[in-house]
Amino acid sequence: MFEEFKWLPEQASTVAPEVDMLMLFIVVVTVVITAVVAALTLGFAIAFRRKSESYIPAPWFGNIPLEISWTLIPVGICLVMFSWGVKVYSNIVIPPADAMEIYAVGRQWMWKIQHPEGQREINALHVPIGRPVKVTLTSEDVIHCFSIPAFRIKQDVVPGRYSSLWFQATKAGTYQLFCSEYCGTEHSRMIGKVIVMEEADYQKWLSEGAESGQALQGRKLYTKLQCVTCHTGNAEAKAPNLEGIYRKHIPISHIDGVKIKDGTKVFADDSYIRESILYPNAKVAAGWESIMPTYQGLVTEEELLQVIAYIKSLNQGQTPPRTEETPTPATIQNKSPNKEVN
Numbered sequence: 001m002f003e004e005f006k007w008l009p010e011q012a013s014t015v016a017p018e019v020d021m022l023m024l025f026i027v028v029v030t031v032v033i034t035a036v037v038a039a040l041t042l043g044f045a046i047a048f049r050r051k052s053e054s055y056i057p058a059p060w061f062g063n064i065p066l067e068i069s070w071t072l073i074p075v076g077i078c079l080v081m082f083s084w085g086v087k088v089y090s091n092i093v094i095p096p097a098d099a100m101e102i103y104a105v106g107r108q109w110m111w112k113i114q115h116p117e118g119q120r121e122i123n124a125l126h127v128p129i130g131r132p133v134k135v136t137l138t139s140e141d142v143i144h145c146f147s148i149p150a151f152r153i154k155q156d157v158v159p160g161r162y163s164s165l166w167f168q169a170t171k172a173g174t175y176q177l178f179c180s181e182y183c184g185t186e187h188s189r190m191i192g193k194v195i196v197m198e199e200a201d202y203q204k205w206l207s208e209g210a211e212s213g214q215a216l217q218g219r220k221l222y223t224k225l226q227c228v229t230c231h232t233g234n235a236e237a238k239a240p241n242l243e244g245i246y247r248k249h250i251p252i253s254h255i256d257g258v259k260i261k262d263g264t265k266v267f268a269d270d271s272y273i274r275e276s277i278l279y280p281n282a283k284v285a286a287g288w289e290s291i292m293p294t295y296q297g298l299v300t301e302e303e304l305l306q307v308i309a310y311i312k313s314l315n316q317g318q319t320p321p322r323t324e325e326t327p328t329p330a331t332i333q334n335k336s337p338n339k340e341v342n
Contacts, residue, residue, distance in 0.1 A: 012175055012196070013151035014168045018088045020152070025084070029077060092153060095166035099132035103305045106137065106144035106157045108183060109190040114305060116215070117206050123192030125177060127169055128202035134166040136270060140301050145181035148194055154180055162270045169196040218310025221303055223320055225295065233319030239292060240285045243319055246273075246312040251286035262286075273308050 011017055048057060102125070103114040113121040127133050137146055139159045146165065147154035155165040177192035197205065222228065230239035240250075249265040250272075266272055266283055275282050277299070280292035299307070 009149040010171070010173075010175075011150070011152075012169055012171045012173065013148075013153070014170060015088070015092050016150070016152040016170075018091060022081075022084055022088050026081060029081075033074075092165070095134040095164070096132045099134040099166055101134050101136060102127075103136050103309075104138075104146060104157075105140060105301045105305070106146065106179065106183075106190075107140040108142065109179070109186040111146070111177065111179075111190070111192050112302065114302065115206065116309065118217070119206055123177070123190075125192065125194045126202060126205055127194065127196055128199045129169050129172050129196050130199070132166055132168045134164055136162055136164045136305070138162050138301050138305075142183050143181050144179045144183050144190070147178045147180040148175060149178070150175040151194075156181060162274065169194075172196050172198060215306075215309045215313040218306035218308070218313075219320065221299070221307050222310050225298070225307075227307075228320055230292065231319065233317075238288075240288055241319070242311050243314045243316050246314075252283045253286040253288075254284040254290065255282065257281055257290075270308055270312075273311055274304055277304060277307065 008020060011020065050057070101116055104125075105112045105114075111123050111125075113125050115121075115126075119126075125135075135146065137155060137157045138161065139157045141159060143159070144157040145154055146157055148167065151167045151169070153165050153167050155163050157163060173196055175194045175196070177194050179187060179190035183190065231237065231242050233241045233243055245268045248268050250268050251263065251265050252260070253262075253264075254260060272283070276292075278294060278296045280294060281290050284290045
């Protein structure tokens, strides 16, 4: 029985040893300090106990060097913990520039995974060994938490916003994927598997049954929803050119309908693009009128991820032509049962 018992899950990622070492250091320091304090308390209780009714202890006026020592030593230990913790935290939250991107949507009670190549999974995540993987997360309903104990990573997944985490698996195998935030009556069933594969096996898995890539699916939605009606990418455009805007600083003129100082810019990341699709009046690009309708209720979180993936892939001159026979955004908006005019 004891041979199967493990104090900690298996270390299966590059950051797992760092997290365990920091945790071990904190535990050892805590245990040692607790033991020293307990021993001194017991020793002082015995040494300075009242020996008789007539016994009057001598006054104690303190010891300046001792007081300085027991102030500076704990401060030094805390600074070591802090600096070490910042280093480990930075390694956990800042993904490498070449990390492959995977998208995950949490909902009661499952994880829906989307690979850029088009492969989709539910409650399973296939990844190659030795390659950094960035997972962009969002939720369709309540707060969830994406947790892989063997990789020593977890991240809250909040409705209406994007969060992310990254990892690099170091051992092939199958590891547990949990939702570690109570999310409803069947929270305990929201579990899955992370399958770490050799690169050749992973490429073979991708090619088997994979759908068209996520950016291509996003292009179809971009055309279907007639985003090209206004975002034409030419001189006749009625809205900003979206080619190459990803991770650029975009000048804006209004926030929630209120004029702001000239020169104000926002960073065009995934969250900004999502916000612009669902709440177009939230941040209006400088030099343009706020004429875009909201697509809230017209697209799912998965479809949003596909459209965002397509916009991220848009390079100069790649905006598709408008297909006249498809409805315009205003037509779609008027026919929607969830009509919301901004």
